[in-house]
Amino acid sequence: MNKLLLSVVLLTPAVALAGMPSFLFTEIAEQRLEAISFFIAVFLLVSLGVWRLWNWLRRDVPRLPRLSYRASLALVFLVGLGLQLVLSMIAGGRELMTPGAWEKKGxxxxxxxxxxxxxxxxxVQARRQRLDELRVALWAYAAEHGRDFPKSDLGTELPAARWKVLGDSGLHFIYIGGQKADAPATPLAYEPGIFGRERWVLFTDGDLRRLPVEDIHRSFVAEGAP
Structure with missing residues (x-):
């Protein structure tokens, strides 16, 4: 009877109440471990290739010293450091030439x-383009008249449409006649008050600038213009 009970106990499966603990890497850790393992494998293979090629080259060039595998590991490591330094200098120079123009993505x-x-x-750019078109017309006129600009914007020297500002207001640029092309920089034409405080200004040296109206008036006073 005892033997029968012992056989039943031994043959009846029981639930295991204990087990081996299991530790898993996170996804990022697994990816980094795989990347490091791949890098080490490639490094060892490249060193092996350098070692075999170097010693194969010694057959034709006996002056070359014999290279051990340990020395080939050091050689590949030093070359890799040099390439990393060059790439870092390139990346740094790129950032210095275009500061803030690069962002990390992955x-x-x-x-x-x-x-x-x-x-x-x-x-704003369309307004500047409009004044630049007037500049081209004025300089073309001055080239044919001894550097003299038209005396007034009311004459027939230029088409009436050329004096009009951007938009449907029908207003003209404010023009200061009686000046010469390529003279010291003084205001030649600028936008009227409908464009606010900041206005585009054409100077007698051909420069186009966007200035507050106060600066425009001060330049008149400095040059003795009306």
Missing amino acids: ATYQVIPTPPPSDADLL
């Missing part, structure tokens, strides 16, 4: 996309 860097210009910026 494992690499890419140029930060330039945001599209706003409607206000487009309007």
